[in-house]
Amino acid sequence: MKDNIYLCGFMGCGKSTVGRVLAQQLHCPFIDLDDLIVAKMGMRIPDIFQQKGESFFRNLEHFLLQDVSRGQRGSVIACGGGTLVFEENARLVHCYGKIVLLNVPFSMCYDRIHNDPNRPIALSSTHKELLRLYRLRYKRYHDHADLVIPVLPKDTPEQIAERIRIE
Secondary structure (H helix, E strand, O other): OOOEEEEEEEOOHHHHHHHHHHHHHHHHHHHEEEHHHHHHHOOOOOHHHHHHHHEEEEEEEEHHHHHHHHHOOOOOOOOOOOOOOHHHHHHHHHOOOOEEEEEEOOOHHHHHOOOOOOOOHOOOOOOOOHHHHHHHHHHHHHHHEEEEEEOOOOOOHHHHHHHHHOO
């Protein structure tokens, strides 16, 4: 595998979990963009949002995505939930690999994120606001995706990763 595989989808869709499994199945490196941000800043994401603001976070996210994309080949990269909403980021990753959308129903994502202290947007938003954000983001994810993988509640990360490999 010479190109990167970029996993995208809404918060809580399983990008990190599926990404680790997929990378293991493909015997290649796995990179979690959110983990890189935390390591670079030495702060949790909610603290970055609170102390530096979302704009700072998004700029750092873009810089690290650019750095990883140019420096890595043949890796599985889990993008943050908002990463590929930005056209500049989507254009960048298309130069270095393919975008795989984990198409997860909102109800599954919401159940996973609504009380998660590590998700500042989820904590500060109502159910209605998150649903609106989900709908907005999914339109953009679909616009950029090279491959859409439907995910159902009964699916295991291994099954999802296998479907990505087969496609």
